[in-house]
Amino acid sequence: MNDATHPEPAPLSASRSTGLSGRLRPPGDKSVSHRALILGLLCVGETQIEGLLEGDDVLRTGAACRQLGARVVRHGEGLWTVNGAGLGSLLNPEEILDFGNAGTGSRLMMGVVGGHAVTARFDGDASLRKRPMRRILDPLQLQGARVLEQAEGGRCPILLQGTAEPLPIEYKTPVASAQIKSAVLLAGLNSPGRTTVIETEASRDHTEKMLLHFGAQVVSEPFGEHGRKITLEGRPQLRASKVCVPADPSSAAFPLAAALITEGSDITIEGVMTNPLRSGLLTTLLEMGAHIEVENRRVEGGEEVADIRARYSADLRGVDVPAARAPSMIDEYPILAVVAAFASGETRMRGLSELRVKESDRLAAIAAGLTANGVDCAIEGDDLFVRGGAGDVKGGGLVETHLDHRIAMSFLVMGLAARQAVTVDDETMIATSFPAFRPLMEKLGAKFS
Ligand SMILES: O=C(O)C1=C[C@@H](OP(=O)(O)O)[C@@H](O)[C@H](O)C1
Ligand SMILES: C=C(OP(=O)(O)O)C(=O)O
Structure with a gap:
């Protein structure tokens, strides 16, 4: 775009x-809406969402979920269902994943793609093209993903090749950012081992809550004065769930x-x-x-x-x-x-x-x-x-x-x-x-x- x-x-x-x-x-809520669609993509079965934000940022995440293999259907105002492709079973998107203006959608989906055997091109509007993505790509590379193309300074458009077997890592985020934390955890979902994220200042915890809600094992412990240590067991049996936003x-x-x-x-x-x-x-x-x-x-x-x-x-x-x-x-x-x-x-x-x-x-x-x-x-x-x-x-x-x-x-x-x-x-x-x-x-x- x-x-x-x-x-x-x-x-x-x-x-x-x-x-x-x-x-x-x-x-x-925008953060919860993005995550509901993404978790829906990652389980088999029907996820029902009530109160989804129908803003452009979230609609683009819905479109990206479709490109990665989910059936995403709107039934009425805020009422959506997602029939997921399932963890480990995403499709290669045929087109660019165009995230428009959305930092959250693009960064969380980079995590999803980074932990799967798919290759996707991420892009967005002039604002998104200015936003730093190295903060996401750095940990994803440690997990085994490869950045095939990127604009100067690690910016969109980015061509990202994920891995079928993400490495279990322990990662300390360089800044308090729920987007970095979430990208690492979402990539780690498909890892055969345990993924740990440490943040010295606690950021919003919607990803952890949503993962628990869908049946993953996530433990969040205090770290230092204001921080958290979050540990996720890879390859959980996710179950499609109902989300009220x-x-x-x-x-x-x-x-x-x-x-x-x-x-x-x-x-x-x-x-x-x-x-x-x-x-x-x-x-x-x-x-x-x-x-x-x-x-x-x-x-x-x-x-x-x-x-x-x-x-x-x-x-x-x-x-x-x-x-x-x-x-x-x-x-x-x-x-x-x-x-x-x-x-x-x-x-x-x-x-x-x-x-x-x-x-x-x-x-x-x-x-x-x-x-x-x-x-x-x-x-x-x-x-x-x-x-x-x-x-x-x-x-x-x-x-x-x-x-x-x-x-x-x-x-x-x-x-x-x-x-x-x-x-x-x-x-x-x-x-x-x-x-x-x-x-x-x-x-x-x-x-x-
Ligand atoms: O994870 C999220 O849903 C968000 C995290 C925050 O960004 P950072 O992770 O860059 O702090 C916030 O500014 C953004 O609007 C939404
Ligand atoms: C920073 C924001 O969103 P995003 O990072 O998802 O573009 C925001 O909504 O204020």
């Missing part, structure tokens, strides 16, 4: 709104933040996953003095979920966000920076080097967007400092989104509470993770044009 296959960029503006109200359920906390973050900064708001977001490894934003917002209540905590589909009530919070204050919290709120820094712009005092967000290698260089994109809207901010090393306007943000800026859905949604949320409308240069990428963002926000009372 290249830029020519993207829809024409479509600018969108958000203008000052008041009193957001109502209830909404955000779409299914909880609402995505990374998507919930946008209406949540909008309610906090928009005068007179009171909304409830239903069924949001509250997995502690995804909850750094909630912790931070509560420290900032946000009026948030976490209600009706329960377990759904093996994940903790809750309803989150968020009300306008006139008295938000800046906080110091430690680097150790980064893995649990990694995708939420753009929207946190927007909330910080409305707080009083300075918010310091530390240890954000990984933000530079997301769909865009998010550190630079956030700073540029804040500056374009009159917000005082600075990048120092890997830290971002935002000096808030105590409820008053000028707005009026045009924000460059660089093919990044989270930059687009974050600055549209800013526009709902800034003095002047905020415009993003392209809203089309929002469809990768939250296709119904605009109508759901409009139902709450948000003004877009």
